[in-house]
Amino acid sequence: MTHLPTYGLLGAAILLTSASSIAQTSGDYPSKPIRVVVPFAPGASNDTLSRATAEAMTPFLGQPVLVDNRPGAGGMLGAEQVARSAPDGYTLLNVQASFATNTAIRAKMPYDVHKDFAYIGMMTRSPLLLVVHPSMPVNSPKQLVALARQRPGDLNYGSSGTGGSNHLVTELFAKTAAIKITHVPYKGVGPALVDLLGGHIQMAFASLPSALGHVNRGRLKGLAVADEKRSPFAPNVPTSREGGVPFVAELWWGFAAPAKTSPQTVGALSAALRKALQTPELTKHYAVEGGEPMPMTPEQFAKYVFAEVERWRQVVRDTGLTLQ
DSSP: OOOOOOOOOOOHHHHHHHHHHHHHHTTTOOSSOEEEEESSOTTSHHHHHHHHHHHHHHHHHTSOEEEEEOOOGGGHHHHHHHHTSOSSSSEEEEEEHHHHHHHHHOSOOSSOTTTSEEEEEEEEEEEEEEEEOTTSSOSSHHHHHHHHHHSTTTOEEEESSTTSHHHHHHHHHHHHHTOOOEEEEOSSHHHHHHHHHTTSSOEEEEEHHHHHHHHHTTSSEEEEESSSSOOTTSTTSOBTTTTTSOOOOEEEEEEEEETTOOHHHHHHHHHHHHHHTTSHHHHHHHHHTTOEEOOOOHHHHHHHHHHHHHHHHHHHHHHTOOOO
16 A cells, blocks of 8 residues: 655644745636535535535635535546546546546446546545444454355345445455455445344445444444554554454545646645645544545655556456446
């Protein structure tokens, strides 16, 4: 996984000075409001994180940064709209983990993630949490793997749908552990967790916000966070490495613009984003989603996105996954 740079918090005076610097280096841009297309419906993490980040970026750009929800086709509809938009810096895209997995598992895409976008930077990332029903006689990923090997194909896992992030994540886990488990797709992580709570399926990879409350109340067992270090939001849950199955899988969110957006405009947007990530208010908002600010340069973020696409393409090749 890419090791990311971190930045300390700055005082309000420094932030305002930085905002002036951004305006000075970007010419007349921006001279009107900026639109961020979120390719999912309002209310989910993609939406709330984008809105909070857009609001935090506004003072550093001197123009409103507004969210426009364009759901459809698993996020591809909104992404295609941005890819075809004018490369003037006034239409941006919220990109996230499914942006990479969609490309990895689909033979045909309405856009090219390598050619049709200019990447601005990451907002935040949050490791996934491996959870099982309390009736499961396991307390670690290693024990879960041992049980799955005793009962190949008998353990069912839920996902938000075929080809989604947590579908591919669980298949990567199964590949890493050399086990056979059965996929049960749902129309969203919420319905999958409902069936997991009811004991109709045995396991799932879920976001920290969606599952941690159930773990804390004893309604689910949290076996591991899929990361190299423990999450500050779940310090009592071991990492996957501590649990005997080294494994990293995360949700992530960032911004992109249409390809051919000028380097100066991308630079102004990236600078505003990185300054926004240093504000205490945005850090607090990310914590609600189990994430921390992850500042990146445009080059670092592009490298990260492309590495994620290739990572999941390899999983698809190795497992023979196809969309039903």
